[in-house]
Amino acid sequence: MDALPLYRQLAAHYQHVIDTGTLSPGSRMPSLRALMDRHDVSLSTALQSCRHLERYGYLEARPRSGYFVRQPHKPACEPVAEPIARLAEPAQYVGIHERVSAVIAQGRLHPVKFNLAVAVAAPELYPVEALKQAAIRALRHDPTVLTSAAVPNGSAAFRAVLAQRALSARIAVSRDEIIVTHGCIEALNLALRAVAQPGDVIAVESPSYYGLLQILESLGMKALEIPASAQTGISIEALELAAQTYRNIKAVVVVPNFQNPLGAVMPDASKARLVEWCEAQAIPLIEDDTYSLLSNDDTPLSACKAWDKTGNVLYCASLHKTLAPGMRLGWLIAGKWQARVEMLKHAQSRANEVLPQLAAADFMGSSAYDRHLRRLRLALRDQREQMAEAVATYFPAGTRLTVPQGGLCLWIEMPGRASSGRLFEQAMLAGIGIAPGVMFSNSDRFDAFFRISCGQRYTRELNTAMRTLGRLAAEP
Numbered sequence: 137m138d139a140l141p142l143y144r145q146l147a148a149h150y151q152h153v154i155d156t157g158t159l160s161p162g163s164r165m166p167s168l169r170a171l172m173d174r175h176d177v178s179l180s181t182a183l184q185s186c187r188h189l190e191r192y193g194y195l196e197a198r199p200r201s202g203y204f205v206r207q208p209h210k211p212a213c214e215p216v217a218e219p220i221a222r223l224a225e226p227a228q229y230v231g232i233h234e235r236v237s238a239v240i241a242q243g244r245l246h247p248v249k250f251n252l253a254v255a256v257a258a259p260e261l262y263p264v265e266a267l268k269q270a271a272i273r274a275l276r277h278d279p280t281v282l283t284s285a286a287v288p289n290g291s292a293a294f295r296a297v298l299a300q301r302a303l304s305a306r307i308a309v310s311r312d313e314i315i316v317t318h319g320c321i322e323a324l325n326l327a328l329r330a331v332a333q334p335g336d337v338i339a340v341e342s343p344s345y346y347g348l349l350q351i352l353e354s355l356g357m358k359a360l361e362i363p364a365s366a367q368t369g370i371s372i373e374a375l376e377l378a379a380q381t382y383r384n385i386k387a388v389v390v391v392p393n394f395q396n397p398l399g400a401v402m403p404d405a406s407k408a409r410l411v412e413w414c415e416a417q418a419i420p421l422i423e424d425d426t427y428s429l430l431s432n433d434d435t436p437l438s439a440c441k442a443w444d445k446t447g448n449v450l451y452c453a454s455l456h457k458t459l460a461p462g463m464r465l466g467w468l469i470a471g472k473w474q475a476r477v478e479m480l481k482h483a484q485s486r487a488n489e490v491l492p493q494l495a496a497a498d499f500m501g502s503s504a505y506d507r508h509l510r511r512l513r514l515a516l517r518d519q520r521e522q523m524a525e526a527v528a529t530y531f532p533a534g535t536r537l538t539v540p541q542g543g544l545c546l547w548i549e550m551p552g553r554a555s556s557g558r559l560f561e562q563a564m565l566a567g568i569g570i571a572p573g574v575m576f577s578n579s580d581r582f583d584a585f586f587r588i589s590c591g592q593r594y595t596r597e598l599n600t601a602m603r604t605l606g607r608l609a610a611e612p
Contacts, residue, residue, distance in 0.1 A: 160205065213528050235575060250597075255396060281494065282491060289314070315468045315470060315474075320466040323468040343364070369391075389424065397587040399540025407438060423451050427542065429513075431542035447474075516542075524546060
């Protein structure tokens with residue numbers, strides 16, 4: 137058996153220290169700097185160890201105060217089992233659109249009161265009034281913005297703010313290297329079209345966001361599903377094994393921070409290793425970094441792009457989850473494919489509307505954006521914990537769940553041979569929407585899984601819906 141990662145070894149040491157009472161509940165955990173000096177580890181390792189202990193209830197993070205010991209508790213649900221680093225299944229693409237379309241069609245036939253299938257926060261968690269005022273200021277400053285031609289590649293002001301904000305993810309980029317898109321979906325479309333052709337094989341995480349699988353099918357490309365862990369993301373070992381069998385992999389697509397649907401965060405060492413491997417294999421790496429700002433705390437997460445020295449990483453992101461779903465603002469840093477992506481963007485959809493970009497630039501350029509993100513993170517953290525507690529309370533014994541440290545979703549595994557397709561149909565009749573596992577793969581491997589969103593405030597009515605969902609999951 138392989139040795140535990142260094143951060144897990146360090147976490148196990150302090151778990152023993154807490155279990156034996158050397159560090160009692162309420163006492164302060166050694167600072168990250170102290171852990172680095174005492175154990176000769178990196179900041180990343182120290183931080184991952186504390187987050188691991190926090191995930192399992194041994195520590196709690198207090199704003200601007202560090203980590204403190206809390207009363208240890210047994211996880212409410214056993215974590216989702218780790219995947220085996222096996223050979224990927226043959227690349228395919230036929231069928232996912234029909235699966236997703238069938239789920240969406242049923243949703244339209246049966247209006248739901250609680251739509252837990254959509255990975256987005258409730259409208260009231262976004263800064264509605266502040267964005268309205270920002271748009272008004274933009275119109276006052278330039279009344280002709282709605283009647284003037286849109287700017288190629290996007291507003292200079294918006295791209296400048298994006299370049300400044302990218303520093304928190306350790307990305308050094310100029311505004312001229314950023315191309316504004318219609319959400320992250322268009323960014324992914326452009327990135328794939330820039331590096332691959334119909335019939336090409338694209339390596340993706342498994343399970344994978346169904347929207348990406350739909351894109352691949354629409355482009356005539358083949359998805360090669362690589363096992364991914366709810367703890368550490370894509371298995372690089374399995375990817376390396378797949379590359380020895382499939383010599384025609386043209387790109388790798390990953391969501392390294394709070395992967396959809398697993399909620400996994402790749403360790404920095406794995407991000408660096410993946411970037412280095414893709415560069416050595418001359419395989420473009422397409423990164424979807426939509427969720428990284430939705431962590432439990434204000435500690436920035438690094439992007440894979442941070443380790444890119446040659447422009448081999450195409451970085452895609454959006455404001456759809458963090459600021460304003462209605463704006464449909466995304467962007468792409470295309471690296472060595474900049475010129476090709478600019479051409480494809482012009483041919484596919486032309487430039488984005490300028491007014492939303494100006495409003496977003498106004499708001500994101502101020503400290504109000506940072507305050508909004510803190511409020512959103514706290515709200516989502518509370519909602520994730522409440523939803524996870526509801527799953528542990530109402531769902532049948534043996535239900536498995538790895539609670540992520542950020543993002544918008546929970547990925548739940550039902551015990552036995554339970555079918556999420558059957559649960560989806562029964563839940564729809566009860567006015568509850570979920571995303572069944574068959575949407576997240578071209579195979580039936582995840583039929584016992586489903587994804588729910590934690591974007592809604594946890595009300596008494598939502599608690600009743602979760603109780604109903606748990607009862608339906610327990611039915612034979």
